[in-house]
Amino acid sequence: MPTPSAAAFARAGTVALALALASATLTTAQAQSPEPGFQPGSASAASTPNGRTKSFHAPPAYSIATDGDITDLLRREGKLYVRGTFSKIGPFTGSGMPIDPATGARVVAPAIDGQISVSVADGAGGWYVAGDFETIDGHRYRGLAHIGADGLADPAFAPKVGGLVSALALDGDTLYAGGLFDEVNGKARTNLAAVSTATGELTAFVSSRPSRVTELLHADARLYVGTEKDLVAVDPATGARDAGFTAPVSGPIRALATVGPHLYVGGRGLVDLDTDTGVANASFQPTTTAFGKLDGRVHALLAVGGHLIAGGDFRRLGGLDGPLVALDPQDGSGDPGFAPAIGSTRRGAADSGVFDLATLGSDLWVAGLFTSAGGAPAQNLAAVDPLTGARNAKSLASLDGQVNTVEASGDGVYVGGQFFMAGWVPARGMAALDGDTLLPIAGFGGHRVSPRGSMVDGQRAIFIAETNFHGYDEDALEYGYRLYTPTRSKVRAVNPTTGAVIKRLGIDKVRNLTGIATLGDRYYVAQRLDNDVRFPRNRVTAYSQKTGRVVGGFMLPLRGYIAEMSSADGHLLFAGSFRRVRANGQRAHLALLKVRPRSGGVRQGFDPQTNGPIYDISRQGDDLYVAGIFDDAGYQNTPMKGLAKYTLVDGYPDLRKGWRAPAHRLSHHVGVEALGDVVHVTGGWAVQFLSEDDARPISDVFDGYDRQVSLAVREPDGIAYAGQVYLPLAGDSFYRLSYVSRTAS
Template identity: 25%
Template sequence: MSASRLRASGRPGPSRAGTSGRPRLGGLALASAATTTLVVVAAALAATVPTASAAPVLPPGPALSLTADSSFWGANGRVDDIVSNGTKAWIAGGFDYVGPNTGRAVTVDSSSGATVPSSNIVDGTVNASAPDGKGGYYLAGDFSRVSDLRRQGLVHIKPDATVDRSWPASAVTTTVTVGGVAKSQTGSVTSIAVAGDRLIIGGDFDAVNGVPSSRLAAIGLDGNVISTWRASANAPVNAVAVAGDSVYVGGSFTNLNGAGRGHLSRLRLLDGATDPTFTATTNGAVYALDVRAGATRAQDRVKLGGDFTAVTGSGVTSTRTRIASVDGNGAITSWAPSANGPVRAVTTDTATGTTFVGGTFSQLNGQNRTQVGAYDAAGALTGFNAALAGCQAPHTLKSTYTLPPCTVEVQALQVAAGTVFVGGVFTTSQGSLRHDAASYSVATGQLTSWLPMPGARVRTFTNLGSTTVMGGDFVSAGGQYRRGVAKIDLATGTLDPTFRADADNMVLDLELTADRTKLYLGGTFKSVNGVTRQRLAAVDANTGALVTGFAPKVNKDVYTIAVRQGYVYLGGQFTAIGAVTRQHAARISALNGSVDTTWTADTNGPTGTTYHEGMVLSLAVAPDNSRVFLAGPFKTVNGVALPDGIVALSGATGAVLPRQLGGVQSCGTYHWVVALKLSDDGQRLYGGDVCPDWIYQWDAVNLSQTKANGLNWDTACNGGMQGALEVNGTFYYGTHGGTKGSGGYCWQSPSNTTEIAQQRFFAFRAGDGALTDYAPQFDSPMGVWSFAAIPQGLLVGGDFTVAGDRNTVAQGLTLFRGTP
């Protein structure tokens, strides 16, 4: 178990690894929801953290590939724990989807939604797309690579679905200042439009292929920047649309081409000059434009969505709440719908005149419409109701124990051949599963059978006829809905469809019984498969069906569990199980969930959300059930003072043993251990402290009898312990913290005098704590949370979307092949 929180150092604190010595091959990880900043004592840090020196040559690590197997399916959120029986692996965490790693843009069948195989793996967000008019298309966003090619923010895909390697406009950049030094990085392109011989792009960037371009640029279809087209904005451009010889732009800007223009304007397609005849402005950001060209510019019809409450045009200001329409002179039309939240997408079906709008609103014209709705040609709200519901968001530094807050939203709309395609963040529509993408008949408003199943937010569609390009935040498409728990076939790396145990909130810890028939779940959930289960449940390991006789009622969250000899040990925030008082730790019957009243280990500690009166964050139980180890911010156990937030207990009674473990470092008022991992043979106990992120290996048998504090070795990293696993003489350590070269490091044990630059994943020699040279990379600041050794290699779970190196897209779960 672990706790993670922000500290005065500005980096996230340590996290939890799972219980050990249990019948499992994997570890697990977890972090505290608390974000209370601890006061770091400079003197304490100076006393515990050694001075860095030149890095030595590291000893070789395990015989594992440094490249992640991208064919292995992943999850769309954090994987906290992994257990395995050698042929299957069960994963748990904060996800609701498991699927193949397709990258953030895919082509799908326009009728069925089936993914069309492609090698174009985009590594970053895709914000916009557009057809090239020749069967290919453009993608724009915040990405830096497409498969093996460097493509910053913009790429052209040819009609044969391959990347256009000859197209030079592939470096959309912006300059940021880091530590007083100017640094170029990938810019953000949020909107694109093709017009004749050029592509107009808008976003938040300051150069394209080295040519200064402030948030707007024109690129020839040959990929070269058109240097004679000059337009600039003082803030991001969110939308561009072309009609005839004009370019309409909307965004967050208040100045365009050096003159005041409030969020909306029109430019000449020829050279980017501002058209003074278009006068419309808004008092808030414009996010979406839908432009229909008229016979003349004055007859253009411009519909816009955003977060404004008034529009000014032709000298007249009128109330328009987040949706409006103006003509080609900028005069406000009588079309006056309203939304109670921001509008992010607008599109009109030319055949029927129906206009669809999407965003984060819940009402249109005062009537309930969840994030998407439609108006007829006359401007009346139609009966179309997508009834979008359900939501899943990725974890950040907060909400570690629970699913993060999430809002249903629509960001992408497109009409093609009588069908409207809707993309955003949602789980169901009209009562049917439609994960983040759905389509409807324009005529009837009814849901179609189209089911592309992306894993996260959809931001753009481009219809190419029989196929549709879909892009966004997702890393996977064509997967399956699984919430909190899933089962993976290790031979194929794909989801095992026979198992389903969906939980309504996070599953934080898994335990597989010795006979591999049952799987125990602990977490913050209240139901499994729609049946009430309060934070603890048991399911059939093959099918996921609930074990009906096991239904204990735990009154607060369970963070850590272990199953031994007919008992389930649990730790967390709880203070009661059913009618029996148990303060943060308990032992219950694995058969019926009744509390074992002969075993008591009540913990107490400081009050407040950081400490929760001395909660238990992690536990480990000896294979023979003789000892139980607890860790957390407690100060006493059964009334006995424990200064280091770690305790060794009798497995029979829960009594505090006469010999204990210690040596826990501190950089604040309190210090404690947040994560524990026991070796499978029960000989060595690993732990990680809350601050300053030291790693400990204790003698779990002799405790402090033969060694000071019972320590075999200790060392430090710049991120706390989350995932942990010992196998074949190697100790794997997963963490959050800095990136290699930017604050990511561990100290070289046993001397602890040399800082070694690595990030989020470390492999130590278990015997002496020496850091090895095996160091795959992971992209997320919240990093690695779980491990499992399997016949194919090492499974790694966490928050990442890129694993092994910067070029391999893999979200939530990945495999490194070889011998761990």
């Protein structure tokens, strides 16, 4: 496995792979190395770098994940539209999954919430898997688990490792684990330990290694231990070092395998050592470069049909171009008849190449970080002919990250790594999901648009505008920030079927755009006209949804700032803070305007009477929910701190059941969304979900995922939502994963 740059914080590393000769007894090592910079115990860190609590609770079993943030959701005509900063979107798998070896199809199993570095067959159709993770299907596991042939984790086997596990070796009922850790089950163990496969408890084996263990191999009554610095042999029962074995290699060890008396060692080079003494076989010369000096690394070894298959990120080995070659196991010369044509856009780079190999039947499974195999596209996993390298036909889903390990067991195959999506499609910041399955609709050509602002439904298009908050923010003013930096924004009209931009309906440049809404056959765009700190003038322009031409407009009668714009009941709604003058000449303020769309006249009698600005609104039936910075609402100054429910017709507070939200911290970043029986609130709220009926807090709306939810929209049979969680994925200890899921009503 490669050792990516420290800046990427990738932990995928060495994978030592199986050797399988029909004519010889074969033993293989299974290992994975993290990236330098990973510290023991970091898998159980309590908070992210920005101070947020770190969660290891993976998304729901069936979710659609992205490789960036999700900033908006829109439900339209049986489809769910997703917008954000992502470039890929696809079904969430977690970092490990069984696959059907006949077809390559994913076998649905509970998701693992972190990185899988290594796996080893359990001898009964299942696997032991290890890496950097905390939970599987909501149950606590720390870095090491047993996955049965059915894909389910064994609850009876749950050792607690205080760090990363990157190497495994199995001998009967003893499982050896190596990596970068300082304790197992609360007892001191430095980078190497042995546990019982029956109970997960430590055995009497004790053998500390001062540097990270990258490879483990049990063979010939010895346990070979490869580290970042050396290779040693120890007694598998006690852990005592075997003084009779001295390996003439140094530097990171990346692969180990034995065939009879031969111990093949991969790293920055490839050598054949005597299994008893460690003496090198001088006749085995796949390269004239000394061990430790090769221009890449050997990460994977496998013997098939009289050949020794070597994979890695090297450029050349045995006289053949890498990263996957077939060698003569006696002298190390290459066989040009084996031509798998594994390709990568970063050939020879430390973060690309072949990291693991396995065989099952007539398939040689190749795992790593690459883009093609056999001259055809392949995303990090492929099956080829073990003798010729020709591509074998499989329906393999594209994986979004590198595959660290592939392991055959019984009639199944397991893959694990830094990926978390299978069958992803390119998205460019916008995607359409099937309303029934939530699967991304292939061919929807979303275009890169600003992730900020609004996405609104129209008659012929979805309109996307980079609306900017131009409201008064005392906190920003206090810290010396400019409140009203002039902006130029675009309005994009997107075809809801194809994702193509409809140029005639869009607008290339809008100065100080503050809001957008659709009503009837028009869409309306609001602009701030000057930089009055608190009460600027505003223009609203109407455009045809058929031609994109200007068909009307008006100056908003009251000066003020627009924080949110919408439509309801045949009117336009403007939320923010606006100044008016009463009949007696006294100045007053309005936080929500109901405006006639043709004339721009403010609807008299509609007056929510909040004592502060409104920043978000959500309509549901005849009710209107508003969120902002205020303490009371209505003519009776009813206490409603930051959240209120009004009647849509006249703007009166709904007091029929004492609808009053619980106390919370007021914020300029509040949001509200009515979702049927519940109301979702964001920004300063300890409780995110309230009863639509009486505002009482409601917990467990999303089966335990409430705290992850950032966006939600109502659907005919439930609620679709976007969530966010920090997990050790994609080579990052604190990867911010965004996903879409749903709950039934």
